Amino acid sequence: MIKLQGVCKSYGDEVTIGPVDLEIPRGGVTALVGPNGAGKSTLLTMMGRLLKPDAGSIEIGGHGVGTTPSKELARVVSILRQENHFITRLTVRQLVGFGRFPHTKGRLKPEDEEHVSRAIDFVDMHGLEHRYLDELSGGQRQRAYVAMVLAQDTEYLLLDEPLNNLDLRHSVQMMKHLKRAADELGRTIVIVVHDINFAGHYADRICAMKDGRIVEFGPADDVMTRDTLTRVFDTPVQMVEGPNGKLAVYY
Structure with a gap:
């Protein structure tokens, strides 16, 4: 609640x-x-x-x-704000991996990679996971950010x-x-x-x-x-x- x-x-x-x-x-x-x-x-x-x-x-x-x-x-609890501006060039998979930070402090284990993959698949972005964010449309980036929140589990x-x-x-x-x-x-x-x-x-x-x-x-x-x-x-x-x-x- x-x-x-x-x-x-x-x-x-x-x-x-x-x-x-x-x-x-x-x-x-x-x-x-x-x-x-x-x-x-x-x-x-x-x-x-x-x-x-x-x-x-x-x-x-x-x-x-x-x-x-x-x-x-x-x-x-995880939160997605309106303003999402990552200056560093990241792939979709790297971005979604940030969702695991509370659990791993940046060192992803195999089970964390599984969480990342499931979140990417959940928003139908498997074919785009190695694309850079600045190569995506605004809508695709938004789906990637939602996947990041889902990966936080x-x-x-x-x-x-x-x-x-x-x-x-x-x-x-x-x-x-x-x-x-x-x-x-x-x-x-x-x-x-x-x-x-x-x-x-x-x-x-x-x-x-x-x-x-x-x-x-x-x-x-x-x-x-x-x-x-x-x-x-x-x-x-x-x-x-x-x-x-x-x-x-x-x-």
């Missing part, structure tokens, strides 16, 4: 985030959705201890995010906009990969995603945010309603029945 109690983050004199109280159960995919500036990425970053909250506490899998030693926490994965730079086909494939990781590998995955219909179709739970607060949290079908989405996004939303469930249509 991921548990947040009274979490706040202020910028200047204005409280931008919180107070947030939230409990995300183990397992499945939870999507953080909301308009730009809602606080989705900031909240995820605080969960991953890349940003310190001004108040409140966060626990992941029973570990206090603010108090657990970094080495120990890195075996429990943590129960909890925090992914900030994993669909960045992906076209429609690869976005669908990525969401299927993440759903499989949750269902088949038992991972607990929290993602920030902009497309509400991707969240509604692939996520088990949706946490809708606005102005630094949680507006609604629950099973995806319960949050995917006209009233909730209209209130969250400040624009009229109509729900229609698609071939695979509800779809939000903006007008």
